Amino acid sequence: MIFGSPLLTRLVSLFKQMPGVGEKSAQRMALYVLRSERSAIEELARTLNDVKEHVGLCEVCANVSEAPQCVICSDARRSDETVCVVEQPQDIYMLERTGAFRGRYLVLHGVLSPMDGVGPEELRFGNLRQRIEQGGTREVIVATNPTVEGEATALYVSQLLQGLSVRVTRLARGLPVGGSIEFLDEATLGRALEGRQDV
Template sequence: MYYPEPISRLIDSFTKLPGIGPKTAVRLAFFVLNMEEDDVLDFAKSLANAKRELTHCSNCGHITDQDPCAICQDEVRDSSVICVVQDPKDVIAMEKMKEFNGRYHVLHGAISPMDGIGPEDINVPALINRLKEEEVEELILATNPNIEGEATAMYISKLVRPSGIRTTRIAHGLPMGGDLEYADEVTLSKALEGRRDV
């Protein structure tokens, strides 16, 4: 179907976003066309400002508008415990829980030989430097429970082992409210591995 060039470019822009297919992109484009001009300008300004004003913390790699980030500057947090995550969104998820009071290290990806991503392509070298410079007692590996996340966790644990720093892995298994009959074999296996006394 033919769309005028400005709409076509807008649709193309929306299709570049993850999870947005052609039909949703068309709906979003026409929704934007029906918005008030001030709202559209505010939306565009928010996009540009987020891109322009955000950076990665030079210490932990989390997204921030100040360097170092607020978490790294917080002197109340336990600097002897570092939680390693794959993505800035993982930090936000952990912070919503309000249970973890340590620091973070964001890898910005996971090791994936199939995609040509090695340890040097993600934030592993910076993590190793932090462990040499800071007094860390525990490293919590909170990478995703998939092949890439597991490979990354194993690689980091082998690198860190000679230093004597305690290295732990977050537990995996059945979610609350889940049914055994719907769980796959890997999830059940991880749930059995992570069992504890009650």
């Protein structure tokens, strides 16, 4: 709440609707707007409208895109043999950064979470089974987060694709590179033991 301007109060309440933005952050953001150059805020307002006007989701993989198909789906040099299933569009950037994956993606925009009322219909599986069947895909890597919901979603994907000649894999669980065993939780260390590899 900022005392003295209904417009600023309105801006604070709009900022507060954003995920992860509380009252205090929203106030600080609104005061940033107040002391910023007018041209900077006009650009922000314009970009907000432009995003609503020109950005949508790729019709194939549901990644963010300014065209019907995203830059990855429309890149002929990438392989159809592997499809990586992720929770959020941001995850694609993290995976691309590794340089270790040259296949396609599917963005679910969430994970299965019955507790929060998120079932398969709420996620963007699209016509995954058909896409795998027709696209000659040989492996689906489920790169959901290593949480209960992430695991449940991975299980759902493997059931969805049952009967197809496609391998469904999960990202390895184990020691974080550069981490210290001394400070590791027992679940991760247990998974690292189970998944041990020859030197």
